[in-house]
């Protein structure tokens with residue numbers, strides 16, 4: 001599949017641009033006259049023949065169906081993310097014409113009860129996304145202008161303004177949702193599901209997507225039963241597998257082997273939802289489509305790279321799962337490492353999934369396994385602030401009182417290749433910290449022979465450029481630069497060249513699960529993890545995880561809501577690094 005960055009089925013998708021298209025957008029301040037002319041011109045155009053083929057579904061697809069079965073439909077992730085994402089895709093016109101959603105779990109539920117459960121998770125937030133340009137009064141004009149630039153299939157976009165209201169869309173979506181109760185290890189129960197799927201498919205080519213939204217200990221049973229009893233007889237069958245993909249190299253390899261007994265690698269979609277986040281998607285665009293960044297992207301100009309994840313809440317409700325994994329497996333080995341691989345990879349041959357994944361795996365295989373000395377771990381303890389007492393990690397009833405599981409970790413990683421030799425890639429991830437953020441910070445080297453050295457004092461680090469890619473919240477890309485304070489003197493200041501997404505774009509950013517579900521339906525694998533990537537990722541972390549556990553290393557305790565353990569600063573200081581997220585001008 002070579003349609004990267006383009007979605008055949010998603011008329012209003014902002015990702016529906018072809019790789020070669022010019023992404024010129026129209027800002028509210030642009031001159032109105034050309035738009036008016038353009039609007040008149042486009043409104044007078046009768047959609048050409050290919051309109052229905054490109055924007056809607058081609059003739060072949062009229063005869064095919066897509067069934068999406070959410071296995072574990074009664075669970076937290078299904079309610080929080082999967083059903084809302086499916087609704088958002090439906091609302092945006094991204095799902096195929098003939099689709100059905102099935103919930104599958106052990107809980108007893110009727111179709112009506114499932115619909116009731118799902119309806120409580122849906123919101124019309126999505127309405128804002130599609131129609132927000134209207135608030136400028138120039139909405140239709142922008143939509144038309146964008147549509148002209150983006151290509152034929154975007155011509156549906158203007159008609160978005162005549163869409164049914166969100167409530168009606170919800171009803172229509174819910175009518176497509178059904179439920180089947182069954183055990184995860186019962187082929188007979190999946191065979192019953194198969195019968196129901198066939199009724200809906202009505203003899204058409206049936207494509208089937210299974211989303212395993214269940215605890216990992218039942219992945220294999222569910223895959224075995226689904227593949228043996230309810231694979232598509234005549235279309236594709238794909239399975240989205242949620243993390244964790246094992247807890248070390250051995251268990252991950254065993255999981256892969258077991259999955260491959262029933263599925264081919266190209267049927268397995270291992271999801272890492274961070275790869276579906278807008279600013280992670282944008283990382284390659286930033287690097288490879290801007291001349292000013294790529295030449296600087298190496299040890300020659302970059303002093304260190306920081307990958308930071310922080311949550312301002314604890315493991316509330318997920319302690320049972322978390323205690324078996326810890327923050328290194330939960331966040332670092334997957335989300336942060338995937339971002340690192342995308343950040344550091346060489347230019348891929350093309351934007352095809354395999355070319356990108358080949359480059360990512362090369363980076364991972366060039367990395368040094370993490371050393372115990374290069375890790376600092378912490379665990380949050382109870383803290384009272386403003387009369388409110390926040391719990392310790394071990395106050396969770398599902399967590400053993402003497403648990404040493406880290407809820408915070410900092411690590412220094414190195415890529416032993418020509419581009420990155422000696423550059424520390426520092427990771428930091430923690431729960432129950434003082435704020436919620438995910439960001440990439442790139443700290444550049446000092447300016448050699450800087451003429452303005454004396455204006456900065458002795459701390460040259462404070463004066464170096466820093467590029468920050470804020471993945472969440474308040475998505476932004478900003479570059480810290482030095483400039484002269486206006487006036488007759490020569491005083492220097494630090495300022496940000498700032499692309500704040502909320503200010504630049506009126507469209508709401510889609511949730512990562514929307515993008516990933518759509519990609520899985522379209523067979524686009526670029527944002528899913530290949531098994532060799534997974535092996536390489538586990539090789540980096542397995543030895544240190546074993547050592548931490550065998551040596552029963554005690555984590556440094558940090559108060560709930562704090563900035564985390566000081567051990568993270570000592571680790572960074574060893575590599576002459578200061579964490580960018582705690583700087584005054586962060």
Ligand SMILES: NC(=O)C1=CN([C@@H]2O[C@H](COP(=O)(O)OP(=O)(O)OC[C@H]3O[C@@H](n4cnc5c(N)ncnc54)[C@H](OP(=O)(O)O)[C@@H]3O)[C@@H](O)[C@H]2O)C=CC1
Pocket residue numbers: 072073074075076077078105106107184212213214215216218242243244321
């Ligand atoms: N929740 C989240 O925020 C995230 C979750 N994930 C991953 O997604 C998957 C699903 O997570 P989540 O929804 O939180 O999981 P849940 O614990 O909510 O489990 C989902 C469903 O699986 C069934 N189930 C639960 N425990 C068992 C068991 N021991 N044996 C058999 N069935 C069981 C239950 O359905 P029933 O009893 O009706 O059969 C439950 O509703 C997991 O792999 C998780 O690691 C990944 C990222 C974030």
Ligand SMILES: O=C1O[C@H](COP(=O)(O)O)[C@@H](O)[C@H](O)[C@H]1O
Pocket residue numbers: 273311330438
């Ligand atoms: O995978 C996981 O991610 C969430 C954080 O995801 P986000 O999209 O809300 O940033 C984290 O809370 C959870 O522990 C982890 O399993």
